[in-house]
Structure formats: structure tokens, C-alpha cells
Amino acid sequence: MSKKCSVRSLSDSCLAELANLLVSTISYVQYAPDVHLDMSIVMVELNEYLAQAGATSNIYQDLLRVILSSDYLEANMRFICLQMLLNCGVHFLVTEVFPPSYYEKILQVIAAQGAGLRVLNLKGIWVKDDHMHYMYEIVRRCKQLIKLYVPYIANDQLLEEIAANCTRLQILDISGETDITEIGIDCLAKGACAQSLTIVDVGMPGEENICYSDIALILENCHHVETLSTYSFVGAALKFIHDHIDNSFRCRLKYAHDTATDEDTLNVMLQTCPQLETLYLDSPKLGALRALQTCTLRKLKICKFIVAELLSLLERPIGRNLRHLTMIKGTGNLELGKLARLCPTLIDLDCYVIESLSYAQTQARFQQLESLEILSCDMLTSSLKAFLCTTTDLKRLAVDSVDFNDDDIVSMFVQHDFKVLEDIWFTLAPELTVQAVELLMDSCPELQSVGQLTGWSLSPDDLSLIRGLLKSGNSSLVLTSNGLLA
Structure with missing residues (x-):
């Protein structure tokens, strides 16, 4: 029989009870026909109650997390709780999704009360031009930010504010369709956070809405960047630096995503990224995979490729070291028994839209495989059954x-x-x-x-x-x- 439900921890139970008490009190004040109280006064009194009860900053933070992520509370209730609970002791805030009518009010609250934030995630708030000045104010006041997630929001001025004020920023998400140009990227790359940034999520998958030469500015100046999440033309940026700026350039990238990669570009990527662990190649040119023969990658993701070419590569040392392999839109037959022999240490295997999958080498099996996903692949039921019985x-x-x-x-x-x-x-x-x-x-x-x-x-x-x-x-x-x- 499957596992039993564990007993809810005392801390979780207490947190849920306290959140329910706050929400119930606010609801009573709002909707009870015989109650006529000013909500501002009620919020002050509730905060006094929490302070007298010994509420710590972590409790305020956890209450916000539970209430803002609730699927059952209406937006107005979640916003009132944000107003009431956000204070300078709260370090972590994820706003979640709100209706557009709340965007301006939420930004005002964060700007006024969120000076202590170290992690701010605004993925559910789509800031418009008229409200961007609040974003600038938030960045100016939240000087302790370590992680900032603002996809589909960024423009050059926001990057200028980040560059001037966020001296400790390590993770920045400015992905999606944005108004970023070389001016903003240059400010960010040479700003106060240049030596602290480790992860920059920028651009859109498969769309070069940000020029590779702009990305080169980040790689050239932000020496601790390990990941350029989402951006799918990293090879072109690295080749630009290698060919036009410094042919001995080295960076700390551990993850790289590139599109339409040829063998020369891939060689440059490997030369300039000696710490590379994870590589995502989308539509690599024929013969490009030869450059990976002596690599020691742990994760490889490949899209629009020829199966025979990949298997030939995996016969090299790279196959024995791979731990994660994701294949998308492969042409040809992939024999899973042969793959098990070539990549014996795989723990994750994902096969999406592979022309043909088979399993014939019944003696070959994955020794450490923990996760298997097969979607939209042509495979005989008998082969699939035989393969699953060995994993x-x-x-x-x-x-x-x-x-x-x-x-x-x-x-x-x-x-x-x-x-x-x-x-x-x-x-x-x-x-x-x-x-x-x-x-x-x-x-x-x-x-x-x-x-x-x-x-x-x-x-x-x-x-x-x-x-x-x-x-x-x-x-x-x-x-x-x-x-x-x-």
C-alpha cells in the first residue's frame, strides 16, 4: 500500500491557524452588517496583537507566503494582508498573481514598506509604463536585494537603477519581451552589481530580441556569472568576444544555451567556458557535435538533431559522464539498450518527439536511472514493456x-x-x-x-x-x- 499521510507539523498548524484568524477578523470587519470600523485602525491593532504575541520577522514572512499564495482568498483580502504584514523585517516576498487594478497599489506598498527585502519576485505583476516609477523607487529603497525577478518588465532605466543601487544582487530575472537596449545592458554590466551577479535570466527562447553583442558585455564584465538562463544565442556572444575582443577570454559559465551551433562556435564555447557542466543545443549544424568528444558534461539537452550523430558522440568519454539527457525532435531510431551501454550513469532521461524508439539489447540496462519521460515517440508496446521491466x-x-x-x-x-x-x-x-x-x-x-x-x-x-x-x-x-x- 502507498505511504500514509504524515502528521501535520505543529509549526504548520499554528501558522495556518494564525493566518485563518487574521483573515477571519478582516472579513468580519469588512462584511459584518453591524460593524463599522476603519480598516486602517484594524490593521494597526492586528499588528499590535502580533507584536505582543512575540511574532518574529519569519512569522510575518511565512504569513505573507501562505496568504498570498492562497487559491481561495479574493484579491482584496490578499492585498490588505500585504499592506498589514509587509515590514522592514520581511526578507522574502512573492506577490503571486493579482488583477491589473491592484498593480499600482501593490507597487506603492512594496516601495513604502519593503526596504528589508532580499528576495523580491514580481512574476504576477505586469508593470505598465505609467507605473514604472514605482519600480525605480523599489530598487532605490531595497538596497539589500540578493534576488530580483521582474520578467517582461525591464527597460533601460530600470537596469540603470539596479546598476546604481543593488550592490549585493546575485540573481536577476529580466527575461521575456522587454524594452532593453545596449544602453541598459552596458549600465548593468558595469554597475554596482557587476561582481556579485551569478545568474542572469534575459531574453526569450529562440528569439534574438537582445543582440549577442549586448550579452557579450555581461560576460565580459560580470566575471562571476555562471548561468544566462533563457538566452539561446550564448555561442554567438562568446564567439564575438573571442574573435573581436580577447581570444584568450575565459568565463565561469556552467550553463549555456545556443541555437544553430556550428563546430567552430562550439569549439569556442568549450574553450571560453572551462567550467561548463550543462549544455543546451537547439538545431546544431551537421558535424558540430564532434567538438564535444572530450567533454565532461553532466547535462546535455539537444533539439532537432540526428540520432546516429548523437550516438556516435556518446561513444566517446562524454557518454560515460552524462547524468541528465534530454532529447527533442530526433531523426532516426534510438535504441535504448545501446544508450544504456553508452551512458551507464544517467539518472534523468527525457525523450520528446523522437522518430523511433526501440529496445533490443535486453542485457543492457540503466543502473542509476531515476526519472524517465517519453512523449510523442513511436515505440512498440512490447519494447516499452521490456525496457520498463529493466528500470x-x-x-x-x-x-x-x-x-x-x-x-x-x-x-x-x-x-x-x-x-x-x-x-x-x-x-x-x-x-x-x-x-x-x-x-x-x-x-x-x-x-x-x-x-x-x-x-x-x-x-x-x-x-x-x-x-x-x-x-x-x-x-x-x-x-x-x-x-x-x-
């Missing part, structure tokens, strides 16, 4: 479409010991019934989630029966349907 140490398994029936579940998961399997996901499995779910529950002791049950042969009554079994047995197993809890 019994999986913790996570996801296949988009399978022809398995309940007897197949018995032959694979009951007759073989999947003792550590935690998540299993079959998006379309029209022959699997409620019996398959029960078999998985009984045979996989660590199972935590099963899905996507809308693609299985289960009726609403079947789901009700399983829910009853799980509840009565205090099981922690989660069933998903349409991406939601079933």
Missing part, C-alpha cells in the same frame, strides 16, 4: 500514450519490484481500469501520485471508490485528472 529503480515515470491493459500492469509492476517509484503518469491509457490503480497502490510502496486519469478507462464511480479507499487508509497518494486532483 525498476525509477522514482518518476511519464509516458504520454500506452496500450497497456491491467494484465500488463501485473506483469510489469507486480512481478517486478518498483520499490522506490513515487510518480507514474500515463496521459492516454484507454485500456487501464480501476484495477490498475489498485494494483499500483498495492505494489509500489512509495507511490505518491498517479495520472492522467481522464485518459484511463475510469468512471466517476471508480474515482469515488478510490478516493474512499485512500481517505479511509490515510493514504498520501494523489490522483490527478486534467492536471487537477481527481
